[in-house]
Amino acid sequence: MINIQLHNDCPATDTIVPNQFIDRFMPSANGEFVKVYLYLLRCIHSHASNCTISEIADKFNNTEMDIQRALRYWQKEGLLSLEETADGKLCGIGLLPFPEDSTDTEEASSSPAPSAVSPKETPASAAGETFCASQPVNLPQEPQIRHYTxxxxxxxxxxxxxxxxxxxxxxxxxxxxxxxxxxxxxxxxxxxxxxxxxxxxxxxxxxxxxxxxxxxxxxxxxxxxxxxxxSVEQAKSEAAVRSKAYYAVMKAFGITGRNLIDSETAMIRKWTKEYAFDLSLIQEACARTISSTGQSSFSYADSILTSWYNDKVHSLEDVKRLDATHQQKKKERAAVKANAAASPKKNNFNNFESRENDYKSLEAMLLNSPIRS
Missing domain, CATH: 1.10.8 (Helicase, Ruva Protein; domain 3)
Structure with a gap:
């Protein structure tokens, strides 16, 4: 017989949180981990089938590493299955049925064994649901805290x-x-x-x-x-660089009365560590961000610094050269545009060759010619 595919065209507006999660797992879990699990539930119930680790991190103003820790925690608790590619990259997240509770023997004996679900299948059944990540992400193994007697x-x-x-x-x-x-x-x-x-x-x-x-x-x-x-020396060096960079960015953006969130500090680390920019370049990007947007947009500043990184910028002098090149190209484009506007448009009237007559000589010829009676 032909399989019939069932689908729901009604928009999902509610997310159901199982009581077992609230009673058994939520009390002992980190609050940030709970947020991640609830967000995955919401995505499943709203039929969202794709996301990235960075999107989830941005949603809660966390780092990608924090989201990865949360996923590993729920995997350890038996509520998630993490599907990986051959090279160890995350490609899918599966919501699993809750593990059997030894205190709930009646339910344990009556519940059927969970069946395997293919990553391509997404039925909302007791066997679990699959939530695919559209961008593979490495999940490095993290040391686990041991409980000593x-x-x-x-x-x-x-x-x-x-x-x-x-x-x-x-x-x-x-x-x-x-x-x-x-x-x-x-x-x-x-x-x-x-x-x-x-x-x-x-x-x-x-x-x-x-x-x-x-x-x-x-x-x-x-x-x-x-x-x-x-060593303490390495830690002090890291703290000094980090504190100096953070203070410089907060001052350039005029941020007072709050601390930087994880996504903002992650960008600063990228600018100082991965891009190896000095503070003068970072402050210049912040100043240009304020000038262009009127607000302290870290994403806008990141786009500026990423562009400079791709253009091999290492100093403010390099920035000045880039600006000069940009202005020169801008003038050339404006000149081409002006010339195009000034040149006459080609049409049938302009293509007509006008007569080259000397009207003064014609007038004199007419005046001097004898009048015939």
Whole structure:
């Protein structure tokens, strides 16, 4: 028999959040991770089949790395399946049925086993739904925080350096450690291989920026680990460059009374690290952005700096040369346009060859000719 394809032409305006997600998974999850999962639910219910990691990051003013962490978290919890290409790039996201709960035996025994769903199929069934990413994205593996037993923690605290480190960190964050806090700090020491001095500086640096939440501190620690920062000197150098660049951009854009969001700081990192632009070039791009748009548009400034990067600009002198070349081309285009406007249009009247008569001589000839009677 011929398969009948079912489709829904009614616009979806509501997103249904399963009670199991609210009761079992949401309380223990990071709030940012919850946002990502709810957004995927919304996309599925509105029949959106394509997106990119960068689009989701922009939606919540997060970095792409934050979105990737959220996806890996829900994959670990068994709520998502991440489909990858042969070279390890993300090409699809599948929403899975909720794992069986041992306390819910009746539902577990009555529910059928989930069947496999092809990435090309998108039926809204209990077997799960597929959400395809239109742009492949690499998902680098991130170290996971290990949960130590109380005996293992007590063994660590026998080390005087670790004991002193924990005391200093607890003093900085101004609240007693929870078990998760200690696991996070030991994760920095044992898995990220941060020295006690580097961990103390990490906490000191974040507290000076007004952040004492261990989740925020862990994000900074992971970022330093990705940049292969292993000493206090490297961390100070990174912080100095970052703080100087951020302050310069905020001043150029006239930003006061708020901190930069993740997408804005990511652009600044690209300008200073990937493009290797000095602050004078970045400030010039910001000034031109304000002049052209009247607002502090990071995306507009990014388009200017990306154009300069593609044109091999390295200094303000290079910018001046580009401006001169642009102005010269602009004048040439204007001259061509003016010449085209001044030249007569070709038509039948202009193509007619006019007579070349000397009217004065004709007039004299007529006056001098005898009048015949």
């Amino acid at each position: 109380l005996d293992e923690i007590a063994e660590f605290q026998k080390n005087p350096d670790i004991q002193e480190m924990l005391f200093v960190v607890e003093t900085y964050i101004r609240h007693p450690f929870s078990e998760n806090d200690i696991n996070t700090i030991l994760f920095w020491h044992e898995d990220l291989h941060f020295s006690a001095e580097l961990i103390v500086y990490l906490v000191e640096y974040c507290v000076s920026k007004g952040h004492t939440n261990l989740r925020y501190l862990n994000k900074v620690a992971l970022a330093w680990h990705e940049k292969k920062i292993t």
